[in-house]
Amino acid sequence: MSPERLEFEALDATCQLFAVDVDRQTLVEGANWVLELHRRLTRFDPSSELSEFNASSGGWVRVSATLEDLPRESLYAYDLSHGLVHAGILHALLAAGYNKTFSELSRPNPRATIALDPLPPLPDILAVAPGAAKLRPGYGIDFGGIAKGWLADRLAERLGENCVVNLGGDLYARGIGPEGEGWPIGFGGTTIFLRDQGAATSGTDKRRWGPDLHHLVDPRTGRPAKSNLTEVSVIAASGTNAEIYAKTALLLGRQSAEFYLEQHSPGWWLSP
Amino acid sequence: MSAWTLKLTAFLVTGLATIGSAVYVTGHLKSSAAPLHPRVEAAPTGHLNLSPSVRSSGDQQPLSYTSVS
Numbered sequence: 001m002s003p004e005r006l007e008f009e010a011l012d013a014t015c016q017l018f019a020v021d022v023d024r025q026t027l028v029e030g031a032n033w034v035l036e037l038h039r040r041l042t043r044f045d046p047s048s049e050l051s052e053f054n055a056s057s058g059g060w061v062r063v064s065a066t067l068e069d070l071p072r073e074s075l076y077a078y079d080l081s082h083g084l085v086h087a088g089i090l091h092a093l094l095a096a097g098y099n100k101t102f103s104e105l106s107r108p109n110p111r112a113t114i115a116l117d118p119l120p121p122l123p124d125i126l127a128v129a130p131g132a133a134k135l136r137p138g139y140g141i142d143f144g145g146i147a148k149g150w151l152a153d154r155l156a157e158r159l160g161e162n163c164v165v166n167l168g169g170d171l172y173a174r175g176i177g178p179e180g181e182g183w184p185i186g187f188g189g190t191t192i193f194l195r196d197q198g199a200a201t202s203g204t205d206k207r208r209w210g211p212d213l214h215h216l217v218d219p220r221t222g223r224p225a226k227s228n229l230t231e232v233s234v235i236a237a238s239g240t241n242a243e244i245y246a247k248t249a250l251l252l253g254r255q256s257a258e259f260y261l262e263q264h265s266p267g268w269w270l271s272p
Numbered sequence: 273m274s275a276w277t278l279k280l281t282a283f284l285v286t287g288l289a290t291i292g293s294a295v296y297v298t299g300h301l302k303s304s305a306a307p308l309h310p311r312v313e314a315a316p317t318g319h320l321n322l323s324p325s326v327r328s329s330g331d332q333q334p335l336s337y338t339s340v341s
Binding site for chain 2: 164171181185187190193199200201202233235242261267269
């Protein structure tokens with residue numbers, strides 16, 4: 001059975017939707033949902049919901065359900081990664097020169113040499129309550145890949161029982177796939193069949209704008225990470241978890257990554 | 273036509289075909305430095321670890337793939 005397919009640009013990346021027994025209009029509505037959330041969650045638009053939250057740092061502020069859920073996911077990611085996946089990296093990214101969308105960031109920022117300190121624990125700077133959130137002054141949030149994985153998981157719930165949502169490489173495959181054997185997904189040079197599972201890749205070769213300048217900040221140093229891995233792909237129970245495990249493994253480096261992934265994932269790809 | 277004539281004709285045809293093929297092949301050796309057509313993509317370098325619970329196939333074309341973005 002051939003699935004319905006839709007490809008579109010969002011989240012500064014190419015996104016794909018596939019679904020069986022779903023009409024194209026449903027996929028279009030799904031893409032529009034992603035685009036709408038992209039507008040609300042981008043840090044590059046000062047009027048976005050996320051930018052307003054980052055600008056309001058200090059006391060409790062009322063937030064939408066989405067901006068309540070994503071900080072919760074970020075705190076969950078922080079725990080699951082033993083502190084390595086840290087959403088409070090906005091100022092570290094800005095200091096490193098990542099102050100425009102990557103497609104606009106055509107050359108290195110000459111001011112991208114600011115040394116930063118290790119980040120404080122995320123629970124010390126971000127708190128969430130029903131309908132509200134609080135950010136410590138002097139810090140900002142960038143959801144990064146967590147948002148992609150989370151959005152993929154949520155959109156798959158909306159697209160029906162048999163679909164794939166791939167948002168810039170972070171994906172969730174729901175259901176038995178077009179032929180009943182799972183969804184065939186390219187992973188580490190081979191094809192794997194995913195069924196109610198997510199997969200994500202984290203790497204330092206893309207979104208790079210200078211020597212040692214890339215988008216993966218190590219919260220232990222506050223600077224772009226130095227790792228003996230350049231790319232990690234991981235399978236997990238959800239797109240969110242796959243993203244968390246992939247980023248954690250990359251930040252840990254080869255030796256510790258394998259030990260960490262053995263505890264969490266049924267499959268991974270590590271590239272030096 | 274006698275049997276010997278037929279045998280001789282068959283022998284000559286076979287011999288000429290063999291010699292002709294050998295001459296052609298010798299004159300058209302493939303250069304080992306010539307590029308492959310189409311170009312073969314280098315296999316990604318890295319370490320893949322899949323538990324037995326993950327089904328995989330090197331032959332099946334993927335519908336989509338995970339990647340860095």
